[in-house]
Amino acid sequence: MTEQQQNPIATPVPGDLDQELTQAKRGLSKVTIGLGVVVLALVAFFGGVWTHSAVAGSSGGTAAQQPQRSGGGMRLGPGQGGGQGGTFRGGTMGTVDRIEGNTIYVKMPDGTEVKVTTSDSTKVETTVDGKMSDITPGSSVMVQGERTDDGVTANTITKRPSS
Numbered sequence: 001m002t003e004q005q006q007n008p009i010a011t012p013v014p015g016d017l018d019q020e021l022t023q024a025k026r027g028l029s030k031v032t033i034g035l036g037v038v039v040l041a042l043v044a045f046f047g048g049v050w051t052h053s054a055v056a057g058s059s060g061g062t063a064a065q066q067p068q069r070s071g072g073g074m075r076l077g078p079g080q081g082g083g084q085g086g087t088f089r090g091g092t093m094g095t096v097d098r099i100e101g102n103t104i105y106v107k108m109p110d111g112t113e114v115k116v117t118t119s120d121s122t123k124v125e126t127t128v129d130g131k132m133s134d135i136t137p138g139s140s141v142m143v144q145g146e147r148t149d150d151g152v153t154a155n156t157i158t159k160r161p162s163s
Contacts, residue, residue: 091144092116092152093160096137104157106141115151116143125158135159 092114094106104116122145124130135141140160146153 091142091147091154093142094140096135096139096141098137099132099135102132104135104141104143104154106143116145116157117148117151117153118157119153122154123156125156130159 092106092108094108094114097105097107097113099105102118104118106114106116108114118132122132124132124134135157142158142160143152143154143156144158145155
């Protein structure tokens with residue numbers, strides 16, 4: 001056997017290897033850059049959708065309520081109508097119909113009734129610090145808490161001035 005057959009590395013490579021490697025390092029093509037931009041746009045879009053759903057939570061399938069001007073020029077947002085009731089994310093607002101133990105039944109303007117469950121950790125707010133005994137049938141209240149299958153579990157109840 002000759003020396004070239006025993007040591008294949010010693011054999012010269014046909015062609016110019018440096019030139020072939022230089023041609024292969026052209027950089028990113030326009031297609032690669034375009035696909036990268038599309039992927040980045042999709043990630044940003046779906047990231048925004050995910051963030052919105054995580055932060056905003058469920059709105060119960062209704063459109064977001066926009067603040068409206070009352071006759072006095074004051075902006076009223078969701079749940080701020082004087083003496084009017086309504087529902088908003090995680091709570092309800094209306095007039096106390098009756099109280100049974102730690103449960104308050106709030107009557108909505110349309111006549112429906114919402115069961116509000118309270119506990120020792122439920123915060124009751126009035127213009128001064130309040131307690132459950134401050135809430136009586138006929139009180140206008142705003143309830144913030146967690147929506148349940150049969151109503152709302154209250155975190156905070158705010159007694160509103162009667163209109």
